[in-house]
Amino acid sequence: MRNTTMRKSLRAQAFEVLEEMIVTQVLKPGSTITEQQLAERTGIGRTPIREALQRIAQEGLVSIRPRAAIVILEMTLARQWQLLEARAVVQELTVRCAAKRASVDERARMLQLASAVHDAAQIGDSALYLRISREIHNLLCEAGRNEFLSGFLGSLYALSRQFYFSCMENVNLPEAAATHAAILRAVAAQDEDAAAKASQRMIAYLFAFTQDRISDAGGSNSATGAPGPMG
Secondary structure, three states: OHHHHHHHHHHHHHHHHHHHHHHOOOOOOOOEEOHHHHHHHHOOOHHHHHHHHHHHHHOOOEEEOOOOOEEEOOOOHHHHHHHHHHHHHHHHHHHHHHHHHOOHHHHHHHHHHHHHHHHHHHOOOHHHHHHHHHHHHHHHHHHHOOHHHHHHHHHHHHHHHHHHHHOHHHOOHHHHHHHHHHHHHHHHOOOHHHHHHHHHHHHHHHHHHHHHHHHHOOOOHHHOOOOOOOO
């Protein structure tokens, strides 16, 4: 029993470390690496590394090639646009569930995080902002009490963080933080409709941000293969 618990703990640790290395581009998009190299870099054994990689591959962050290296996938503008189309639906349902099901302690923590993300944005600390946004995402998923929504949204959030890390210099942190805070405060108030509207405003902001990056790259919505956020 103890060995099983320890193995699960190492697997969870490996997942968290590897996901963060990919999101923050310690492991560069397009690069390749082996299980052995990851084990050496993290100090975690190959078995938990391998198990963590399977989950990370399901999230779309890496491609595992049998008997070859692991490829770190790039979060392109086209993938980000498609991600937002999926995230719009899943996130809105999740925040509605969270508004109904969050515990008193979770609602209190949401209000703390609303203040924390605002403060991080005001001082311009993008690394802190990303860490807090990860905690926000995890808390909303947990409060929703739906393992399937949590699984879907967890993957989308990891990919989103990877994308935004790559272009943080273009992010208006106070504006972005305000979208997080609005969702948190609505969920904490147990107001489903307000939470859903706040989620919609966040997604609209993210679509606009992504469209700006497409324009900066000299492209258009046709480059993403998508008609736009309103269909």
